[in-house]
Amino acid sequence: MIITNAHLISPGFEKKEASILIKNGQIMEIGNLTEGDVDLGGKMLLPGFIDIHSHGADGADVCDASAESLEHIAQTKRKEGVTTWLPTTLTQPAQRLIEIVETVRDWAPTAPLHIPGMHLEGPFINVEQAGAQNPQFVRDPDLNELHALHRIFPACILSLAPELPGAYNVIREAMGMGIISSAAHTKASYETVTRAMGYGLKHLTHFGNAMTGLHHREIGVMGAGLLEDTLKIEVIADGIHLAPEMLELIFARVPRENIMLITDSVSASWQADGATSLGGLEVEIKDGVARLQSNGALAGSTLRYPRGLKLIQEITGEALSDLVATTSWNQARALGLTNLGKIEPGFAADLVVLNEELEVERTFVDGV
Ligand SMILES: [Zn+2]
Incomplete structure (x- = not known):
């Protein structure tokens, strides 16, 4: 062709x-x-977008543990220009997570886009920073559970709170298994993050959200993301999860190769306003923003991938050729997918018009 x-x-x-x-x-x-x-x-x-953090779309969720849901999400993500996707789990009971990962394994060979593996968000998170994750199912890091899931279908990313008991060991072992550890839903101090980096922590999950904020005497996880040039950060560029001014600050400070745009989309994306649910919690979509009914916490996003790129272009005023690494190439490099993320001879023809x-x-x- x-x-x-x-x-x-x-x-x-x-x-x-x-x-x-x-x-x-x-x-x-x-x-x-x-x-x-x-x-x-x-x-x-452009190179097809790589969404390393997305739970669902248009009424379907990865945690439905259904091939029909996965297919519908994948087809919807394709409409957003996504050509590689990491199906992303929520904090769920152990047996349920096994069913979900088995369902992805069975469906992936016929998927209409690339599925290199899972993004496991939780269950090893800090219950005090659960956000829209169901606190009922939160538990401490458990290497056996991670092994069991990874054996079924590869985990590419494990989002966990590094301050939990046993987290350092899990981060180190995960690295040996080829799994990227990403700090998420965490109350860690800056010092804990840098210590976890010594064990192999590489990413920060949905930067700014459900993590310790920037304080002038304790710069927290956010400070680590802004300061540490060896950390890569996931960015939800919707202007809601991160204010436009914070997006401006991120793009001014963080090396371009460390920024990875994600959607963190949930089943509420592509849906009209109204009631829905997430991981067993009641959610209300209002003006396109999904929040938990109980406490108003943001319940994932309804962002469609190219709108994030459009917003950062408006904010930074930079040429797309200077921004487009954040939608494909940086993610491909992080995941070790050497033939994805660029339009060059030898690369897969994953393209978006x-x-x-x-x-x-x-x-x-x-x-x-
Ligand atoms: Zn998420």
Whole structure:
């Protein structure tokens, strides 16, 4: 297949009137051909988005433990231009988590996008920072449980609170298993974060949310994310989970290669306002924002992937070619997916076509 007349935008690289030759799902050549199979009419073509943190979409949740739900989420994420997705769990009972991961394992081979593994958010979190995670099922880090889940289907990311008993050991063992540990739902001090980094902690989950804030005498987990150049941070760029000014601060301070845009979308995304639920908790969607009915905590997001990119472009005023690493390449590198996240020969033909409003017009996964 040959795509012509594309405004190609890849990390650090931009080319108008570009053509792309695709063979067996792979990008073979970038050139100036004018004759081909798909004429994009000058529209923008970006690497497909990689959403490493998303629980669900349009009424379906990973924790439904149903292949139909997974397929519906995946098809909906494709409409957002997502070509690689880590199905993300909520804090659930042990047996339920096993059922969920087994369901993902059985469905993944036929998925309409790349599923390299799971993102396990919880259950090893701090109950005092549970946010919209169900506190009833929170428990201390348990290596046996992690092993059991990882054996069923690989965990790519484990989001846990590093201050819990046994967390350092789990972080170290997880690293040996190829699992990235990410600080989440945590009351850790800055010192605890840096100590956990010594054991292999690499990421911060939904930066700013459900973590210790920035204080001038104790800079907390947020301070670690702003200061430590070896930590990568997940960013929900919806202007709600992070104020526009905080997004501005993050992009001014954090090295670009450490920023990974996520949606943290839940089943409320793509849905109208009204009542719904999350992990067994009652949720109300109002003006497109999902909150727990009990305490008003933000219950995941309703963000659609390209809207995050649009907001950071508006806030930073930078060229898309300087921002687009945060939607694909940084995540691919973090996960060790060496053939994803760029539009270059040798990479998978995972592509998203955007109009001038950065709305998705078309998504290709492996050239399809
Ligand atoms: Zn989440």
